[in-house]
Amino acid sequence: METPVNAPIKEKIRLEFVKLREMNFKEKREYIWEYYKFHIVCFFVLIFILISVLNIYVFNPRPDTVLFISWNAGFATDEQIDALIDALEERLVDKDANEEVAISQVFFSSGDAEADMANVQRTVAMIAAGMIDVFIADLNLLRDYANVGYLQPLDSVLAEIRAKNPEVYRRIEENIISAPTETNQEEKEERMVGISIGSSPLFTRLGIFRQELYIGVAISSTKLDNVAEAIIMLFEE
Numbered sequence: 003m004e005t006p007v008n009a010p011i012k013e014k015i016r017l018e019f020v021k022l023r024e025m026n027f028k029e030k031r032e033y034i035w036e037y038y039k040f041h042i043v044c045f046f047v048l049i050f051i052l053i054s055v056l057n058i059y060v061f062n063p064r065p066d067t068v069l070f071i072s073w074n075a076g077f078a079t080d081e082q083i084d085a086l087i088d089a090l091e092e093r094l095v096d097k098d099a100n101e102e103v104a105i106s107q108v109f110f111s112s113g114d115a116e117a118d119m120a121n122v123q124r125t126v127a128m129i130a131a132g133m134i135d136v137f138i139a140d141l142n143l144l145r146d147y148a149n150v151g152y153l154q155p156l157d158s159v160l161a162e163i164r165a166k167n168p169e170v171y172r173r174i175e176e177n178i179i180s181a182p183t184e185t186n187q188e189e190k191e192e193r194m195v196g197i198s199i200g201s202s203p204l205f206t207r208l209g210i211f212r213q214e215l216y217i218g219v220a221i222s223s224t225k226l227d228n229v230a231e232a233i234i235m236l237f238e239e
Contacts, residue, residue, distance in 0.1 A: 075139045138199070
């Protein structure tokens with residue numbers, strides 16, 4: 003019995019039930035799959051999407067990142083990075099909030115040209131999205147970052163550090179480096195863009211021994227209070 007194309011919805015439903023009652027189990031299964039497989043697949047896809055969205059935004063929301071460090075030079079083990087994250091989170095994370103400090107080790111001289119290019123593209127995209135707060139790099143890479151406009155001058159961060167902890171500021175002052183920084187399309191200006199942190203007391207306590215490491219602030223970072231606090235922690239005795 004064919005269901006009339008122009009039949010009312012209620013009539014179509016009634017006729018479908020009549021047809022199904024006349025079939026055995028195997029025929030029902032084959033009929034439902036043949037005529038309703040698209041609807042069934044769409045239903046389960048929608049259920050999967052709904053569960054995923056609820057999981058991300060309701061049941062297990064991702065933590066808010068209060069500080070993101072892109073570590074691009076020097077060597078630190080996973081254990082040392084985890085210990086550094088724990089130390090920074092002690093000061094920067096609200097225990098009653100869903101927050102975290104994140105550190106990503108990304109290097110640009112792996113010997114694999116495609117991997118290096120992918121890392122560069124990823125870094126540029128993250129800067130554009132405002133995801134990176136600070137870079138840890140060697141001096142040459144930090145100057146390259148400043149030259150292409152990836153770093154913001156440290157004036158405001160240093161002023162905040164000086165106001166919060168003058169003693170630490172005096173230690174930092176000896177480690178500040180300047181580099182030509184892109185200020186607009188036509189000219190560059192020598193500005194304070196980095197701080198040498200290779201002999202940081204915090205690094206030494208964590209077993210990250212003296213290396214050529216510098217810290218600079220990403221041009222798109224808006225978490226300057228946390229950046230200042232993190233730099234203070236690096237130089238506290």
